[in-house]
Amino acid sequence: MVRCDGLCYARGTVTAPFRASHNNKKVKPDVKPKAATNFKKKGKGKAKGDCFVCGKSGHWAKDCPERKDRKSANMVISEGGGTSGYGKILPTVLSVFHSPDWWVDTGANIHVGRGSSLLMGNGSLAAVHGVGTIDLKFTSGNTVQLKNVQHVPSIKKNLVSGSLLCREGFRLVFESNKCVVSKYETFVGKGYDSGGLFRFALNDMCNNHNAVNHISENDESNVWHSRLCHVNFGCMTRLANMSLIPKFTLVKGSKCHTCVQSKQPRKPHKASEARNLAPLELVHSDLCEMNSVLTKGGKKYFMTLTDDCTRFCYVYLLKRKDEALHYFKIYKAEVENQLERKIKRLRSDRGREYFSNEFASFCEEFGIIHERTPPYLPQSNGVAERKNRTLAEIVNAMLDTTGLCKEWWGEAVLTACYVLNKIPMKHKKVTPFEEWERKKLNLSYLRTWGCLAKVNVPIAKKRKLGPNTVDCVFLGYAIHSVGYRFLIVNSGVPDMHVGTIFESRDAIFFENEFPMKHTPSTSSQETVMPHEHFAPIEHNDQTPKKNPEEDNIVDTRKSKRQRVAKSFGDDYIVYLVVTS
Structure with missing residues (x-):
């Protein structure tokens, strides 16, 4: 195989210019170098030959202006054999270099590897960083999928093995300055002569993708990955260390498209840094529903308002969600008057109760910045969400312990919030009550709820x-x-x-x-x-007075038949007798 830069990894004969640059031997008289090659002996400097990127003379490939503008490889990730055109999986050996072009190399074949290296044409070794699958999209619209692509960062061109293409049924016809690729008498694509090698004419749309799929030492690891029902590669490594499956070398960043599509979780939400804020600089708020169970007073929701600095929490019971603004006004008037501070920021989710025009107008009127969480990301309002969860869990425990029915969850929520305000946080030694009220705490009056x-x-x-x-x-x-x-x-x-x-x-x-x-x-x-x-x-939900003892009085059953007065005649009869 001919490689003017000496970086080809295929075995084969080496031309005179290649030998001259590496073996320092003179050219024999019967061998005539090309006119474009300006060869000089060692010690007298190197002459500039043809560029390996554009094929022009006068500059090296590293200085080629075309190379600077197009740095990504002409390839896309394979998606499980679902390619169009001629997508048969080919055991093709080629390199992966950050260049938009792919070159046909008829002298390249499957080389003997030493560890993680490949044997080059001049006997040197090139490091292989992985093996992958690549789709080549020709300008004709057809796609050819190449498998077992050797990722060799040190090579200067992306090479396609011509012999392996022919072995898989493809036909390569070289005529004039053009190379035609076909299969079963059907046209696939073509390439043109450029700098002594034929370069495929590929679609520029695939220049936006630059990745190698299933990076591993060989395909046996992918087979075992499928046999083990797509377990993670860490489990496969442990099985290989136990000699239960063949050992394989895994390159960092290996991915399975099926695993990514089927198992991809949401990105972890990083905990925010500690905020050194003053009271009322940031207030967290949220609404929570207790499985649509109404309290004795007809309340359906509870609203929490938690100060970020002290973590002191207020709880209000609501009948409807649109009452959130009313209770926020009550909260604002009370806390600002008691602490002699102003609420600066309010953080809530994207519930409609917080997105009303009245709520937005009220915040704008008093200069309150209303921060809303991103859609479907409740973690951004984690303080309020965690407070709701804590209150709900405590209410469940309280109701279960006392035996009271679920309608008493409103009283349980108020009591739970009252007690939590007197319990210190794990990162503080002072309770929210002491920071908020600035009073000494006394817990001797607490009693068991429901006793x-x-x-x-x-x-x-x-x-x-x-x-x-x-x-x-x-x-x-x-x-x-x-x-x-x-x-x-x-x-x-x-x-x-x-x-x-x-x-x-x-x-x-x-x-x-x-x-x-x-x-x-x-x-x-x-x-x-x-x-x-x-x-x-x-308030305003009082049940009228009713004596439960009256419910125990059983009414006497009365017949619905119409009653008719019965007559048995007079008690006595008076007769008037007239005598003469």
Whole structure:
């Protein structure tokens, strides 16, 4: 094989110019070099010959202006044999060099490799970085798929073995300055003479792809990859080390198109760096639905507003999603007044409750930057999403422990948020409550949610003869008040009815007893009754007063037949007798 630059890896005879440049021997008289070759002996400098890129003389390939503009290889990734045209898989040996052209080399064949190297025509070795599959798209529109392409970065041209093309049924006809490729009397493509070698006429559209598919030492690894149901290459390497499958050399960056298409996961979301922000500089918000279960007050959603600096969280119960703006206004007015700061940024997802024109106008009016997460990427709002998950998990545990029905999830969410604000984060030694309120924390008043409590009867309703307490279930902590919230489950006081929620601080707790644990859940037993001492958060949803004892009175069955008064005659009869 003839390679003027001495970098061809095929065996064959070497021409005089090649020998002269490497063996430093004079040319015999009967051998005439080409006129274009300006040969000089060693020690007198090197003359410039033909360029291996454009075929012109006067400059080297590395200085060719055409090479600088076209650096990508003329190839595309094969997609599992689904090529058009003449896509038979060929065991063709060629090089992969960053050049847009591919050259026919009739002297190249399957060479003997030493390790990860190939034997060149001059006896030297060239490193092979991998073997792959490449599609050549001719200007005629036909595609030829080449397999077992040797990736040799040190070679200067992309070579196609002519002998292996002929072995696979292709016909190469060299005439004049043109090379015609056909198969079964059907035209495939052509090439033209350029610098002593025939260059294929390929489509420039495939210059945008520059990759080698299935990079491995040989095809046996691909076969075993398929046999093992497309397991990852790490598992295959462990099996090879255990001598269960043949050993193979894996090049970094190896990919299987089937695995990529079938197993491709989403890219991991990198955790953001620590933000040294002041309170209210960034607020995270989100809405969450509890499986469409309504609370006793008709609430369906809960809305969280979490400060990024302190992680202090507010929770509001909502009937509809469009109430988000109303509760955000309440939150803004309260926190800005208490902390004497302004909310600068609000981060939320792309829910419609945050995308309304009213919400956008309100943020613009007060100079609040509303940051929205990218579509289908809730990880960007991770603080709010994690808060929702934590609250939902705690609510499930609380309801399961106490035996209360699912309609009480609203009270459980409020209590869970109240407690979480008094628990420090893993990267801080201070609790959110202490950072937010700037007060010393005391947890001695906390009690088990849903436990039994004996609550003292208020003085106005207490009687001298009768019980002084009522049995209640602990429902949470009073908002902006020193006290607890209770649900009456058993009462001997006429003025305190079962199912009433009220607030009190005079109670004795039995934290190991849960009165609703083994009690069947019925609507009559858990009907919420308003009370004069209770100002519930879920306002305007009060159930009218109803005495459950009236439900136990069974009405007497009455007949629907029309009643007719019966007459048995007068009790006595008076006769008037006239006598003469």
